[in-house]
């Protein structure tokens with residue numbers, strides 16, 4: 001007996017199919033032929049800023065127990081045939097890669113995976129690594145998928161979550177999904193926080209439902225296979241479900257974040273945990289995006305709460321110069337740090353000063369530099385008057401704040417999972 005790991009990535013396109021679906025079709029077929037699939041298949045999310053990412057940038061892997069070399073040949077035949085048949089090969093952006101690997105998941109293998117999750121690797125990097133560890137790979141077209149296929153096999157899931165996916169029958173792909181929203185709220189009420197990110201409580205948004213024409217009807221995220229299975233029993237739908245599959249994932253673990261020590265070390269297309277001080281009062285840009293500058297001794301970076309983060313922007317607007325923050329987020333196209341969550345470590349004291357009040361009750365005006373104040377109502381003068389300075393009450397408290405589930409990145413850890 002020996003273990004065979006199979007990794008699959010980049011079989012889907014932006015508007016159809018889904019690598020998780022292809023993976024579960026393949027697993028069902030292998031089981032049908034009597035092969036033993038052990039453990040849950042794994043859905044591993046890679047760097048959200050990798051430029052050629054597929055939708056959601058997720059790669060898949062699973063493990064088989066095999067007896068002979070003949071078994072190996074049969075498995076390869078089944079897997080490759082199905083990939084060829086079900087991948088969206090006509091889409092220019094779809095470049096599937098499949099990896100077969102027998103052996104140990106070494107520390108080096110884990111490091112490769114973490115690099116694919118935190119950095120951006122090339123197809124050549126992946127080929128070099130596969131050759132080095134003796135993994136066999138198959139590339140369709142450019143075969144970019146081998147980067148993620150390898151990463152999905154080697155990913156160290158020290159922290160992990162589970163996602164249960166319900167798939168639609170093909171006739172319904174592209175049609176509006178018929179999910180009973182009431183049942184989703186009920187499910188959330190009785191299973192949270194064992195399941196999470198089911199709904200946005202503030203605005204009634206259902207987060208388990210995708211918004212692409214893919215085969216997925218809904219996905220339930222949770223802490224254990226039992227939690228998502230139990231929650232699934234509570235969901236009512238008004239359309240047939242073709243099948244259900246549960247994946248072990250690195251979603252919601254913050255595995256993509258690199259702890260950075262100074263702002264000048266930050267690089268575009270990577271995700272970080274970084275501390276700094278708010279430099280200016282946040283302002284709202286066209287499109288409803290809220291921006292402020294974070295600075296430290298080494299430099300500064302604009303931080304953004306984009307429009308889709310909705311009510312989260314209200315919290316960001318309450319920040320003030322001098323506030324000390326720990327920000328979690330990634331640096332995108334425009335060199336701006338997209339905030340996933342932040343912690344207020346220290347709140348700055350904010351003061352406001354006003355001219356003195358006149359005896360008549362009117363607020364006085366400056367009489368010119370060094371000349372004190374005068375009243376425009378009664379004409380009184382105050383030569384040695386001084387401004388009244390007072391502290392403004394802050395509308396925000398120290399602590400952690402996060403974007404709503406509808407705006408959460410797959411990899412981003414919700415506060416309910418922190419500590």
Ligand SMILES: [Zn+2]
Pocket residue numbers: 358359360361362375376377378379380
């Ligand atoms: Zn007066």
